[in-house]
Amino acid sequence: MAMKPHGKSIVSSDYDEKVLFLKDLSLGPHEAQLRFRLIHFWEAWNPLKKTLIGMEMLLIDEQGTVIQGFISPGRIETYLPKMKRGSVYKLDNFYGSRNKSVFRVADHTVTVSFSWNSELTVLLDCPSQFDDDRFRFHSYEEFQANCDLKGDLYDVVGHMKLVNGQSIHEAPVLDEVEIAKARRVLIHVQSHDGPVMKLYLWDQAAREFCKKFKSYEGTPTVLLVTTVNTKTLGGTLALTSMSSSRVFMDYDVQPTIDYFSWLGSNPDIAEQVNAEVVTKRETMTIGEIFSYIEQESAKDAFFECTATIDDVVHGSSWYYIACSGCHSKVSKGPTSLLCTNKKCGKVNVSGVPQYLSKISVYDNSDQAVFVLLGDAGRELTGKPASELVRSYFEANGNEGVNLEAPIPEALISTISQKHKFCVKVTEHNLSGKTRSLTVTKILSLDTPPATASSEDNHTTATSEETSQNRVDSADGSKGACCSSELERAKRRKCGN
Structure with a gap:
C-alpha cells in the first residue's frame, strides 16, 4: 500500500488508479480519487435571501x-x-473543505467539495461493494436533549399514530390538493414505547410521504424520516423535515423492515393511543405566537393562549350584518339584502347581527389585538350579538335603526378578565397584512386542551373565506390592525 506525503493511505485499484478512503480525507486540495455511492442529493437555499447556496450530497464508500x-x-x-x-461514482480531483457546524447530515468533519478540475464518472463494473445507505437514529430523549440547538440532523423511525389528525387505524384519507396548498403533513409518531412526537413534513418531504402512503395496498404503519430538525413549539418537542430529508415506510429499507418486525412482536405498543398527548393544540404566549409567525416555514396553525383583556378597541364596528344561512356579510340590494358569499348567493336574506369585535389583550410577554367572530363573542359575553343589538334599539324606541349600535356593556364589562383563547394564525398574518389574531373559541382557564378532531369540527363553520368576509364587513378592506389599534384602545381607557 502506497503512502501519501501527509501519511494517509492510498489504495491501488484494478485500473492502477489511486483511491482515497473517505475516513482518511483531510482539508485542502486533493489530486487523488474517491469512490462512493451517491445516497442522496438536494438543493440548499438561503431561506432569507431566497438564493441558491449549492447542491449538497450524502456519499458512502466501500468501508461504510x-x-x-x-x-x-x-x-x-x-x-x-x-x-x-x-x-456508484469515482471522483478525481476535489477539495476537502470544513464541514458546516449547523444542520450537519454526517459525522465527518470534512466535506467533499467539487473544484474547477473535478471529474465525476459513473462506475458500472466496480468490484467493490458499497452499502446502499447509512442512518443515524435518535430516541425521544436524545431529540429532547438537542432541541433548538441547530446542530446535527438525525433520523427518526417509529410507528404512526395520526396523519393530519386521522387515526392510522382508520385508514387515513390524504387530500393531495389540500396538502399541496398547506405544503405540509403533520404526523404523530411514536418510537418504540417512548412518548408520541409531532413530526411536520414540509414541501418535498410531504409530497414524497403522500406518494408512498398511497402506493401501499393497505395502510402503512412504520415511518422513517431522515435528517429532521428539533424545535420547541409551545413547550412541546416537534420534529420538522429539512430539504435533505427522505421518507421511508414499512418495507422500504432494512431499518423499517426491522421496526415492522418489532412492532408485530409488540402489538400492545401499536394499539396504545393517548388522545390527549397526540392531539392537543400547542399552548403559546403572545410573544411566542408572533415569533412563530416570523419563521420562514410558518403556516396556518391553531394555538391556545392565556391573556388578559385590556380594552375593547374603538373606532370600528363591533358587529356586522350576516346572512342567516352562511353567516357571511350581506349587502343592500335595491329591495332586499343580498349575501356576498358566491357559494351561498342567497337573495332576500334575513340579516342577523354577528360578532366582529376587536379586543386589546396582553400577557407577560407581549400585547395583541384579538378579533372575536360569531360564537367566540357569545362565549365571552354570554349573549349573542343579535340580542345585544336588538336590546339597544328597543331601549331607545327603535330610533336610529339605520345606524350602528354602540359597544355594549356586555363587552366592556369583560375588561380585566383573563381567559384562555383559541386563536388561529392565517395567511394574512404570515404575509404581514395584519397582526390581529382571530379567536375561534374561548375556554375557561381550567379547560383541558381540545383534540384535533374537535378543532376541525369547530373551524368548519369559520372557514377562511367566511372569516375574510366578516373582516371585510367591518373594515371595508384587508387593512392591518396592529399597534395603532392598541394605542387607540389605551387612549380610550385613559379617558384621553
Whole structure:
C-alpha cells in the first residue's frame, strides 16, 4: 500500500488508479480519487435571501464511511446530468473543505467539495461493494436533549399514530390538493414505547410521504424520516423535515423492515393511543405566537393562549350584518339584502347581527389585538350579538335603526378578565397584512386542551373565506390592525 506525503493511505485499484478512503480525507486540495455511492442529493437555499447556496450530497464508500458533498451553484449544471441516487461514482480531483457546524447530515468533519478540475464518472463494473445507505437514529430523549440547538440532523423511525389528525387505524384519507396548498403533513409518531412526537413534513418531504402512503395496498404503519430538525413549539418537542430529508415506510429499507418486525412482536405498543398527548393544540404566549409567525416555514396553525383583556378597541364596528344561512356579510340590494358569499348567493336574506369585535389583550410577554367572530363573542359575553343589538334599539324606541349600535356593556364589562383563547394564525398574518389574531373559541382557564378532531369540527363553520368576509364587513378592506389599534384602545381607557 502506497503512502501519501501527509501519511494517509492510498489504495491501488484494478485500473492502477489511486483511491482515497473517505475516513482518511483531510482539508485542502486533493489530486487523488474517491469512490462512493451517491445516497442522496438536494438543493440548499438561503431561506432569507431566497438564493441558491449549492447542491449538497450524502456519499458512502466501500468501508461504510459517510460524508457530505458539495457543488457550488456555478458548477451544478456540469455534474447534475450524471447524478443519479444510488449509483456508484469515482471522483478525481476535489477539495476537502470544513464541514458546516449547523444542520450537519454526517459525522465527518470534512466535506467533499467539487473544484474547477473535478471529474465525476459513473462506475458500472466496480468490484467493490458499497452499502446502499447509512442512518443515524435518535430516541425521544436524545431529540429532547438537542432541541433548538441547530446542530446535527438525525433520523427518526417509529410507528404512526395520526396523519393530519386521522387515526392510522382508520385508514387515513390524504387530500393531495389540500396538502399541496398547506405544503405540509403533520404526523404523530411514536418510537418504540417512548412518548408520541409531532413530526411536520414540509414541501418535498410531504409530497414524497403522500406518494408512498398511497402506493401501499393497505395502510402503512412504520415511518422513517431522515435528517429532521428539533424545535420547541409551545413547550412541546416537534420534529420538522429539512430539504435533505427522505421518507421511508414499512418495507422500504432494512431499518423499517426491522421496526415492522418489532412492532408485530409488540402489538400492545401499536394499539396504545393517548388522545390527549397526540392531539392537543400547542399552548403559546403572545410573544411566542408572533415569533412563530416570523419563521420562514410558518403556516396556518391553531394555538391556545392565556391573556388578559385590556380594552375593547374603538373606532370600528363591533358587529356586522350576516346572512342567516352562511353567516357571511350581506349587502343592500335595491329591495332586499343580498349575501356576498358566491357559494351561498342567497337573495332576500334575513340579516342577523354577528360578532366582529376587536379586543386589546396582553400577557407577560407581549400585547395583541384579538378579533372575536360569531360564537367566540357569545362565549365571552354570554349573549349573542343579535340580542345585544336588538336590546339597544328597543331601549331607545327603535330610533336610529339605520345606524350602528354602540359597544355594549356586555363587552366592556369583560375588561380585566383573563381567559384562555383559541386563536388561529392565517395567511394574512404570515404575509404581514395584519397582526390581529382571530379567536375561534374561548375556554375557561381550567379547560383541558381540545383534540384535533374537535378543532376541525369547530373551524368548519369559520372557514377562511367566511372569516375574510366578516373582516371585510367591518373594515371595508384587508387593512392591518396592529399597534395603532392598541394605542387607540389605551387612549380610550385613559379617558384621553
